[in-house]
Amino acid sequence: MDSDSDYSDCHSIYSDDDEEGLDDYKQGGYHRVLIGDTLQDGRYKIQLKLGWGHFSTVWLAYDSKLERHCAVKIVKSARRFTQGAKEEISLLEKIHSTNIDSPGYQHVAQLLDHFEHEGVNGTHVCMVFEVLGESLLSLIKRFKYRGIPTAMVKKVADQVLLGLDYLHRECGIIHTDLKPENVLVYVPNVETLLQDRFHIHGAETKPTSDEGDKTSTAATSEPSILEQVDTKGLTKNQKKKLKKKLKKKIQHRRKTESTGNRENKDGIVMSSVLDFTAGDQDVNAYENIVVKIADLGNACWMKDECNHLIQTREYRSPEVILGANWTEKADLWSLACMLFELMTGEFLFDPRPSSKYSKDDDHIAQMVELMGDTLPPRLKHDCEFSHEFFNKDGNMLHIKKLRYRNLHDVLEETYRGEDKLDLLTQFLTPMLQLDDEKRASAASIMNHPWLQD
Structure with a gap:
């Protein structure tokens, strides 16, 4: 009896768990995504990997049409996952269209767009959501499992109740998997924070800071590069070529780090958790906390x-x-x-x-x-x-x-x-x-x- 759903992801969108397995990049499995890839005829440009679940991966992308960032969930291409995704979309569309003026509307994650993408492993359903911050599980960990301040919990409770009331009474939907991982913190000034804290600017990802650029210049000077390798017996011309090669390698590594294009030993892009509070445990940092119920992958209609x-x-x-x-x-x-x-x-x-x-x-x-x-x-x-x-x-x-x-x-x-x-x-x-x-x-x-x- 203690089994998981066939479809819903059991990892948070912003996962800090180990990455998905390479074995699932096959027919019916995940779509291979690299930083810089585009989807939907170039509209969505991938910038960071936000996380993964057993049936999808989730990516930060820049929407060139609306000129804002979004989170794109790319579902595995096997038929059962595709069907589950389409059912989720019908629920999300009901949520999005029922009553925009309801107080609870603002406390349920909203679907912005959806489409299908043809990849080498099949046809993948893609869902586009607003960018949200960490989950309540992250906050539980942040406060060292000793409890989140009561004032914050009351705000969360009030908002989740509003969200549930909207789902139940107005949309006729049961979430069925409410837990800390599936309640995410809303970030009102997400574009500013992506620029200031994560150095992500529009459609491009910039170097980490001016100071980082200075460091880059210093690090690529001849002494700092060549003193780390054995140049004994090399001619002046050979040293020059070696310096050029090492400089190129350092620049590539720095570019990879700045774009979040980190890969593990299997070549899988690593997730980058968007911690918009910079690890802050100050209660005042959460004084105006706003949360949204997310992951409708297991949701169902109340009429059933x-x-x-x-x-x-x-x-x-x-x-x-x-x-x-x-x-x-x-x-x-x-x-x-x-x-x-x-x-x-x-x-x-x-x-x-x-x-x-x-x-x-x-x-x-x-x-x-x-x-x-x-x-x-x-x-x-x-x-x-x-x-x-x-x-x-x-x-x-x-x-x-x-x-x-x-x-x-x-x-x-x-x-x-x-x-x-x-x-x-x-x-x-x-x-x-x-x-x-x-x-x-x-x-x-x-x-x-x-x-x-």
């Missing part, structure tokens, strides 16, 4: 009846594990788990298997221990996998002794902020109801006093 496996493990809701038909309320469960992680730096649920029970057993047990034995009979007895977890009396089959705890106590143990825990507990509890029919909606929780406190 679904019971297939969704959500990343730590954010997965009980009805999904049990194989019930799930609704948009699954997104609210994920949101509560994500907010707990943002505040504490720890997972709310981190199930582990043993020789006597599975990871799913432990996950359900942890949920019941936290929220009480409030699973309704329909989830204990009538779901596809109910019989794997519960006996006819509704008791767990494989874990006999449960250690009950309440959310307030868990927050008291893990939360390092100075917030009112009673109010925080009251905010999270409605989103963590085991009975999804009683779980809060985004609309019903978005005006909670904790957000305003």
Whole structure:
């Protein structure tokens, strides 16, 4: 049961993980991209690699038509990925066109364009998005897994609720994979920052700085180059040729570094994380933080009846594990788990298997221990996998002794902020109801006093 989707990327767009494998550059696989390549009849010029997922790579490109930068997602060419991408595009187009005046519209990543590109490995669906900054996971790491400042978390919670309300109530869409990696920071002055911090100017990538140019001049002078190699026995003419060769090599390396065209041992372009805050841990740097929900690769329509496996493990809701038909309320469960992680730096649920029970057993047990034995009979007895977890009396089959705890106590143990825990507990509890029919909606929780406190 613990499997991933066939289509959605499980890596953040701005990934700091190892790069994709060379083996997937084949028919049906990734499209080979080099810095400086162009797409869509020259409109989009590739400047940096932003990241990758198991089914796509993502690149910073300059849009010569609109004269701005964008992020281009290039999907693998195999039929199942192409079909998944086309389904994602239909969802994204609905999001883009439904209600531009909705408060939540601004908190969902917007599709700007899409097209197909013919490559040596097949036809690749390409999606163009606005350039966004780091993910909330990056912020969790930035604050050393000790929790993000409460004021920031409240802003994030408020904006994600607005985004979810827009997706659910106005677009009829369930995200199904809400987690820190899939919420990205919006950068309002992206063009200025790309120039000032990353030295990327329009359609071209410039050297890193004036100081860098001076360094380049000094580094290519004869003594600094030739003193690093053995020139004993060389004639004056041979030294001159050697100097020219080394100078050319240094210039090529510097150009490669300045354009982000770094390659690993397999010749794969390395990702460049766009850290627009320069590693700043100062809370004031995030005072006006704006976030957007991203990666609709696993999203689906609310009108469809679904019971297939969704959500990343730590954010997965009980009805999904049990194989019930799930609704948009699954997104609210994920949101509560994500907010707990943002505040504490720890997972709310981190199930582990043993020789006597599975990871799913432990996950359900942890949920019941936290929220009480409030699973309704329909989830204990009538779901596809109910019989794997519960006996006819509704008791767990494989874990006999449960250690009950309440959310307030868990927050008291893990939360390092100075917030009112009673109010925080009251905010999270409605989103963590085991009975999804009683779980809060985004609309019903978005005006909670904790957000305003």
